[in-house]
Amino acid sequence: MSPVRELDVGTVTEAVKDLCITANYDLPRDVYEALERAKKTEESPVGVEVLKQLLENADIAARDRVPICQDTGLAVFFVELGQDVNLVGGDLGAAIDEGVRRGYQEGYLRKSVVEEPAHARRNTKDNTPAIVHTTVVPGDRFKITMMAKGGGAENMSTLNMLKPAQGWAGMSQAVVDTVSRAGSNPCPPVVIGVGIGGTIEAVTLLAKKALLREIGSVHPDSRIAAMEAELLARINALGIGPQGLGGRTTCLAVFIEEMPCHIASMPMAVNVQCHAQRHKSVTL
C-alpha cells in the first residue's frame, strides 16, 4: 500500500489566492509571444495598432501589478487530486472559495459573479463561488490550475449536437461559423478550444480544458494537428482581424481534443477565449 500524504487545505487557500492575482496580472509568455508574431505579420494598419496596444497593456499590467483586463473573470479551477493525498483541515471547496475571496480582494480584482441569475442578479461581492472541476489521478500530488474566464468571449461559445454523417466537414464548418458570427464581440485575436465526442457536459469541459494548451504546441495525433492547422487558416481568412476592425489576425491558435461518444452522437463544443488568455497552475 502506498503511503498517504497529508495536505492542509489552508495551503490550498494560499495557493489559490496567489494564482488568482498573478494569473490576472501576468499574461502567459506563449500568448505574449503569439501577439508579437502577429504584430509582425498583420497587414491592417489598425490591426497592427491594436496588437501594439495589447503588448503595451501586458507590459503595464506586469510592471504596475494591475489586471490585464477589468473583466477578471469567473474563477474556474481544474484540480488534479492524487488518490494518495489526504486533505485535512477543512472542506476543499470552502478552502478554494476562501482563496478566491482573498485573491480578488487583495489583488484589486473585479467581482463579477451574480447569484440568482434568473431574477435578482445580485452581486456576491467576493467573486465566489468558484467553478471547480476535479479529477482524481494516481499519485500523491495535488495540482490546481486557475483560469480567469471573462464573460464576453464565453458568451460567444457554442454547443453543437451534430449528426455523425456530417463528419469533419460539418464540424469544421460549425467552428468557423461560431467565430464568424462572434465577429468583434469576443475580443479577437481569439484562442479556440474545441471538444469533440462524449456527452453535452463532457464535451464542453473538454473544450475548456483544450484552452490550457500552450500556443505553439503541436497535438501528438498528427490527424488532429492537421485539423487544427486547417481551422486556424480558415478562421484567419475571415478577415475579422484584431478587435474585429479588419485584418489577418483573428485567431492565435485552435486546440482540439476528442473523446469517445455514443454511436448515435457527434457532440462538438467550441469554447471561445479572448486574447487575454489567463491561466496558471501550481502543484502542491
Next chain:
Amino acid sequence: MAVKKITTPLTDEVVRDLYAGDAVEITGVVYQARDAAHKRLVALIEAGEPLPFDLKGAVIYYMGPSPAKPGRPIGSAGPTTSGRMDAYAPVLMRHGLKGMIGKGLRSAEVKQAMVDETAVYFAATGGAGALLAQRITANEVIAWPELGAEAVARLEVVDFPAIVVNDCHGGDLYEEGRAKYAREA
C-alpha cells in the same frame, strides 16, 4: 495613423465630421454605464424622471472597472461588449446621447438610430484595460453605488484612444474592415 482630437460634450457638427475608420483621441467628461445602469436609466426616462447626468451631447463608456489601487483614480478600465446595451441605446440617443464607446457589434436598430439622431459609436481596445486606465484622470460615482462595477460614474479622460466604427452616415468599420481582409481559405 492620423488622429482626430475631439472633446466632449459632442456637437452634431463634430459627429458629422467623423467617419468609420477614423482614429480619435477623446478629451473631456464621459459617463461610465453598463447593463444594470442602462436598465435603470431607461426606466427613469419612461417614468419621466430626471437622470443622474445630462444626456445632451453626452458620451457613454460601456465599462465596469476593476477596483482602484490606492492613489489611482480607477482600476483597469477597458470596454465591455456593447450589444447588451442595444435594447436601450436608441431611447438614449433620442434624448440627446451623441457618443458610445464600447466594443463589438451593434444591432440594425442602433445603427439606424445613429443616422437618425446624428450619433457615433467608437471602439476602444477590449482587453487593454491597464493601458486605457492611464488616460482616465478622474472618476466619481454619481449614481447607484450599490451596483458596484455597474454603477454610473463621471470620468474625466485625456486623449482617450478609440476608433470610429459606426458613423452617422451609415458607415460600419466592422463590415468594411472585414470585407477588405477576407479571402478564400
